[in-house]
Amino acid sequence: MIQNLDSIINLDKSKASSLILSKKTSNSIPIINATGDQIYCPQTSIKIVTDVSIMDADDSSIDSVFIQISTGYNIAQDLLSLSGAHPTIISNWNQNRGLLILSSSTPGNQVPYIEFINAIKDVEYTNISLKPTGNRSFSISLDKLGYLPSNKHYYEFVPKNEIPWDLAVVAAEARTYFGIKGYLVTILSPDEQQLAAEQLDGEGWIGGSDVELEGRWKWMTGPEKGLAFFSNLESTPIAGFFISKPRSTGANLIYANWNRSTKYWYDGIPIYEPNNLRDTDGFDEDYAHITVPGIGTRGTWNDLNNLGSTKAPHKPVGYIVEYGGMPGDPLIQIATSTVLTIPQITEITENSRCGTGTIGLGAKSNLGIIQWYDQETGGIVLGTCEIFITPTISSTTTYYIETKYPFCAKSSTRTPVVATILNIPVITTPNSKFSLCGEGFLTLSAATTEGTIYWYSEPTGSSLFAVGTSLTRFFSSSTTLYIEAVNDYCTTGARIPVEVVVYDLPVFEDLEIIKCKAEEVTLSSTLNGIDYLWSTGEKTTTIKTLIPGFYNVAVTKPAPESCTLIQNITVIERPIPIIKNVLVDENTVTINLTNPANFYEYSIDGSYFQSSSIFTNAPSGLHTAIVRDTKSCSSASQQFVVIIIPKFFTPNEDNYNDYWEIKGLLNYPDAEVIIFDRYGKILKQLYATSLGWNGKLDGNELPATDYWFVFKIDKTSPEIRGHFSLKR
Incomplete structure (x- = not known):
């Protein structure tokens, strides 16, 4: 459990001044001054001061002195070390912090200021790189707090396990450093980021928050309170409501150094810090925190909720306090600084041209003169200038430059500057005419020695419509296209015509x-x-x-x-027609084929052929159905009989329809017809030679009504049943 706010403030006040001074009897603050802004020559070692002084009205000795590379520190290249004989003083190099601590060789004893002064004069800086870059500032302090020469502020990490952000704000503002007001740190530049977030012994809360407006980050502490420094907000469909946009890298309004390495992905897009996601406890992540080592790049920032996480690596373990910049702060000189300027190339300008010729190259340096060579080492100086014109060259050539400072015996490794010769492309396509038989798609091809082929519809102007060595297009008529090859910005010159001839084709049918x-x-x-x-x-x-x-x-x-x-x-x-059957319905005849086709024609008895297989008004009697193809290649025939069964008869002795009879029955000698009344009583039997039925039974007229019949052509054929009407 965290302590209450009063206990936090009281405990921090007891540690607010960390100056390691014993035997002090007054509040006098020592003053240290150093001189020694110098030029650092590559591949050498140099003492960081030319002179130093310490004034203290109360004391003449101290426990320790802290010397830190406070600007431009390169952990892989830079080193501070103590040279010479200083028997009362030992040195301890902290590589992570870029900090050299000078202290008494006898624990618990103090060392006179004069001996520390002599030791400071023997502190040397070395850079192991053959081509160092940037400049270096050195802070020399009589206290352990970090000191940034560019703003003259002091920085301190205060360990406090599980302290919330809002209490860290209050606790930081309760701290003072020799009268200078403290506040949760605000980081405004890369130099301040490196010292406050990367070179202190600890990671913790800093003064940024977007609690006022989601996605709009402000500094909420110190002299920059209310200053917006980062934005990744976006509006939502609800008027006046905003959310953060974690899939965007956002915009640095002044300076920000959020953790950009993330293991979280959404729809294939990484989620960056600050992601403002609700954590597992349901709280918004509205407060800025320095990440612990191993989470992204060292010293980068993350957003957490006010309480932070209860588990590592996002568990709050303290906060970072900045001293300086507040109204009424006293001026103290407990720390001083010197600067080393490193002669170096600060800018190069490479160039190119089309084909053989000279090329202008450029370079700038912060100190000294620029010397041009055509070799990486050795060789003669080709020029000493910022603008160098090469001799005539026909291929890409690398030149090398170095900054030559008069007082440096050695220079840094030379920097390459490339003069690029771009080959002028030549179109090598042998075929400039293509033909197409009728309209359609045609693939045109072109080749070049260098670069890319561009296709145009006009010999000049911006009528570009395709890029590449081949082009597939629909052509409906003859036309001329134009091609040009471009290698970077080098071209073949005038566009080359490519003719497409579309030949008209005759119209034909299969x-x-x-x-x-x-x-x-x-x-x-x-x-x-x-x-x-x-x-x-x-x-x-x-x-x-x-x-x-x-x-x-x-x-x-x-x-x-x-x-x-x-x-x-x-x-x-054409196949031979095959008659499947001939269907007779009274006097309607239908000839059906097993293999019907539209090239067959039909006839009854061969007197007339028609395309339809249906005949009406066929006379009673024996007939022949004939089918043939229209080329008369083949034919088929089959006999059939038309038998007409009347639907009614009128036996009124007017000699018209006085008998009911089945016409054509004479063609079937074995035929038999039996006539019944509705009760099944047999009234009459007719045969092939019978005249018909006159509607009488035993000489008596039967009533007008419906009667039924059974008709069989022969003994083996199926019965045909039906009925008819007797009308009087």
């Missing part, structure tokens, strides 16, 4: 040839050409065949068209 079975037919194309190639492999103008099926012939037209046209020919062999 052919269909009808043949009879075993008939040989001759196949020929309606197209004229100079070459013929049949699907059978024959190359004559015509071919003969007995076999039905599909054939085609490729006919090649003469030059310049040389177009090959393909005509399809279908040979159809």
